[in-house]
Amino acid sequence: MLAEKTNTAQLIIDKISATAGKVDFIDNDKLSKALMYLENKGIPSNKHEDYKYCNTDAVFKKEFKNIEQKLNTISDVKNYKLKDALTIVVVNGNYSESLSDKIILKGLHLTSFSSLDKEQKQKIGTLANVETDAFIALNTAFSGAGFYLKIADNEQLQIPIHILYVSSAGSEALVNPRNVIEIGKNAEATIIEEQICIGTEKVFTNFLSEKFVAENGKLKSYTFQNEGKNGFSVNTNQVSIERYAKYDNTTITLSGSLVRNNHNVVLAAQNCEAHLNGLFTTKDNQLVDNHTLMDHQMPNCESNELYKGIINDKSTGVFNGKIFVRKDAQKTNAYQSSKNILLSDDATINTKPQLEIYADDVKCSHGTSTGKIDEVAVFYLNARGIGRESANKLLLNAFAQEVIDKIEVDELKEKILTLFENEL
Amino acid sequence: MITIKNLHASIGDKEILRGIDLEIKAGEIHAIMGPNGSGKSTLASVLAGREDYEVTQGEVIFNGKNILEMSPEDRAREGLFLAFQYPVEIPGVSNINFLKTALNEIRAYHGQEEMPAKDFLALVKEKQKLVELDGKLANRSVNEGFSGGEKKRNEVFQMAMLNPKLAVLDETDSGLDIDALRIVATGVNALKSKENAFIVITHYQRLLDYIVPDFVHILYNGKIVKSGTKELALELEAKGYDEVKKQFENVTK
Ligand SMILES: Nc1ncnc2c1ncn2[C@@H]1O[C@H](COP(=O)(O)OP(=O)(O)OP(=O)(O)O)[C@@H](O)[C@H]1O
Ligand SMILES: [Mg+2]
Numbered sequence A: 001m002l003a004e005k006t007n008t009a010q011l012i013i014d015k016i017s018a019t020a021g022k023v024d025f026i027d028n029d030k031l032s033k034a035l036m037y038l039e040n041k042g043i044p045s046n047k048h049e050d051y052k053y054c055n056t057d058a059v060f061k062k063e064f065k066n067i068e069q070k071l072n073t074i075s076d077v078k079n080y081k082l083k084d085a086l087t088i089v090v091v092n093g094n095y096s097e098s099l100s101d102k103i104i105l106k107g108l109h110l111t112s113f114s115s116l117d118k119e120q121k122q123k124i125g126t127l128a129n130v131e132t133d134a135f136i137a138l139n140t141a142f143s144g145a146g147f148y149l150k151i152a153d154n155e156q157l158q159i160p161i162h163i164l165y166v167s168s169a170g171s172e173a174l175v176n177p178r179n180v181i182e183i184g185k186n187a188e189a190t191i192i193e194e195q196i197c198i199g200t201e202k203v204f205t206n207f208l209s210e211k212f213v214a215e216n217g218k219l220k221s222y223t224f225q226n227e228g229k230n231g232f233s234v235n236t237n238q239v240s241i242e243r244y245a246k247y248d249n250t251t252i253t254l255s256g257s258l259v260r261n262n263h264n265v266v267l268a269a270q271n272c273e274a275h276l277n278g279l280f281t282t283k284d285n286q287l288v289d290n291h292t293l294m295d296h297q298m299p300n301c302e303s304n305e306l307y308k309g310i311i312n313d314k315s316t317g318v319f320n321g322k323i324f325v326r327k328d329a330q331k332t333n334a335y336q337s338s339k340n341i342l343l344s345d346d347a348t349i350n351t352k353p354q355l356e357i358y359a360d361d362v363k364c365s366h367g368t369s370t371g372k373i374d375e376v377a378v379f380y381l382n383a384r385g386i387g388r389e390s391a392n393k394l395l396l397n398a399f400a401q402e403v404i405d406k407i408e409v410d411e412l413k414e415k416i417l418t419l420f421e422n423e424l
Numbered sequence B: 001m002i003t004i005k006n007l008h009a010s011i012g013d014k015e016i017l018r019g020i021d022l023e024i025k026a027g028e029i030h031a032i033m034g035p036n037g038s039g040k041s042t043l044a045s046v047l048a049g050r051e052d053y054e055v056t057q058g059e060v061i062f063n064g065k066n067i068l069e070m071s072p073e074d075r076a077r078e079g080l081f082l083a084f085q086y087p088v089e090i091p092g093v094s095n096i097n098f099l100k101t102a103l104n105e106i107r108a109y110h111g112q113e114e115m116p117a118k119d120f121l122a123l124v125k126e127k128q129k130l131v132e133l134d135g136k137l138a139n140r141s142v143n144e145g146f147s148g149g150e151k152k153r154n155e156v157f158q159m160a161m162l163n164p165k166l167a168v169l170d171e172t173d174s175g176l177d178i179d180a181l182r183i184v185a186t187g188v189n190a191l192k193s194k195e196n197a198f199i200v201i202t203h204y205q206r207l208l209d210y211i212v213p214d215f216v217h218i219l220y221n222g223k224i225v226k227s228g229t230k231e232l233a234l235e236l237e238a239k240g241y242d243e244v245k246k247q248f249e250n251v252t253k
Helices: A002-017 A028-041 A056-063 A118-123 A134-141 A375-382 A388-404 A410-423 B040-048 B072-077 B095-109 B117-130 B135-139 B148-162 B178-191 B205-210 B230-239 B242-252
Strands: A086-091 A094-096 A108-112 A147-151 A161-167 A173-175 A178-183 A188-197 A203-213 A218-226 A231-241 A246-255 A258-267 A273-282 A287-296 A302-311 A316-325 A333-342 A348-357 A363-371 B002-011 B014-024 B029-033 B054-062 B080-083 B090-094 B166-170 B197-201 B215-220 B223-228
Touching (some): A002 A134, A002 A173, A028 A134, A056 A231, A056 A258, A086 A147, A118 A178, A134 A231, A147 A188, A161 A203, A178 A218, A188 A231, A203 A218, A231 A246, A231 A273, A246 A388, A246 A410, A258 A273, A273 A287, A273 A316, A273 A388, A273 A410, A287 A302, A302 A316, A302 A348, A316 A333, A316 A363, A333 A348, A333 A388, A348 A363, A375 A388, A375 B090, A388 A410, A388 B090, A388 B095, B002 B040, B014 B040, B014 B054, B014 B223, B029 B230, B040 B054, B040 B072, B040 B080, B040 B166, B040 B197, B072 B080, B080 B148, B095 B117, B095 B135, B095 B148, B117 B135, B117 B148, B117 B178, B135 B148, B148 B166, B148 B178, B166 B178, B178 B205, B205 B230, B215 B230, B215 B242, B223 B230, B223 B242, B230 B242
Parallel strands (some): A147 A178, A161 A188, A173 A203, A178 A203, A188 A218, A203 A231, A218 A246, A231 A258, A246 A273, A258 A287, A273 A302, A302 A333, A316 A348, A333 A363, B029 B197, B029 B215, B080 B166, B166 B197
Antiparallel strands (some): A086 A094, B002 B014, B002 B054, B215 B223
């Protein structure tokens, strides 16, 4: 079994090594550790506790037998641009200066990985430890030429930054977008990360983002995933927040054959706050797997999670939320809730709250609910002339509203609402 | 307007409606009374197309069409309206959005275009006034957190908005204070015309003081056991159901 696992990883390494760019922004020690970890541990299968419902090894074996890395170039992304946002474009893992807006905003510094200074280089990989997860290792070993985004201390950006990740290939492919986002002391920013897959062939996109929020900094982050049938992705967010800092993320997943989100937040100092919200809709044979970790390390912090899923056909949804309260993290408030609607008898949801609490003076709670569409409500709507389809839409919209309302960028909210309704 | 012939309906193997015959013409108001559990709400639900009930015999012709074959939404689009005895709370769906969707789906069914937003809002205002419904309620989620009386008033508001041909009011008067009762009755009387009809299910004569029925029927054990004019309701008010029960217990069981 172990030999087989190593096999998949080895095959991937062999196939992409030839065309992979040189990763000279990560030090050699980390690179060799990453490769070693990958070769030893392999791509996780369902035997791996954290990938129990998300057999990535099987996905590679079945869907990515012929990785040829024929990556497409993209000449235009104007259909995806938001009107009132700064756009940063990443194509197949590489930051595209030509497709991105010119950044002339005070306090905003964008540096491509190829031009980092020493200090910035050292920061890469400090939150994403290559020896904790195969996809972190894989991304590290073959990282795309991403970017380092820094919001300077005391700067409050008035306009959202829209990072558009485009995956597109003319053969089966594997790409590894990566970035570092640093919110300085007392700085504030809104960042939208949108993931699309627009080529004719399947692409496995292995995202990795390290996000630092310094003292009293605020990051509002949105992740919008709409990769369609050809999209397979693992998205790792390694976040660390400092004293008085606030981190909010809302992840909306509308499509993608496989979407695995690893959202790990370290509440590293006192009095900081993190919120994770999620909404996903799945159909056909899709799998959306949200794994979150709130790692409370210090006292007086708060974390809150709300994930909602609408699961149709033979698809599967997963929510695994781990709350880790370390022994110093007294007076922690941590809440978690997962609510799901199954639209078909063949749909599956697996939810697992995991609370590991080592401090004694804490408030932690979690709740899970799974139901079907409320037929009594449907009949009431029917009795007013509203047909089955519209009735479902009204009710599912109502269910999703709580999460969609977290989106404070109107333009994005409207776009997502429209696309969400089309998915139903 | 509607002809109900020998209608039988059951749930599981329990027969609840056991041969209902009723003929209602345009312009008429029929009251249906009867003891608890006699099948009044079941009749209303079967007419509206609730699938929990199985129609085992009989037919219902509504404006020339056999509606038993139709989906609940098509019945509503054909002009049938049921004011629920227990209106349903739908958190997250605003009353206004709900009504807009309903109105436009009914219009689409008749090949009409969507109602312009301005006209729709004007209509909302007008009908809100008619039933003296607080404007705030219209913007809240459907029935969510409404008091019992507010829910009933909201049913009448919806009826006024959708302007049905046949409205079945299932105990719309219960839980209403005297003022609300008068308002609901005013709403019904304002909508009443030569082109439409009402079935008013009630336990109390007092509603019938305001909404004067052309006919009164007594439903007992799944059958209409007695029909008459408005005097029948007065008689029931005075004597109760004992006599009816005694007389028909054996016949119907
Ligand atoms: N879903 C159901 N399952 C089982 N029995 C039912 C169901 N719905 C109705 N019944 C039964 O059918 C009978 C008629 O009920 P129905 O609600 O029609 O009475 P009603 O005349 O409206 O009474 P009330 O005056 O109390 O509103 C009752 O005995 C009731 O228990
Ligand atoms: Mg009843």
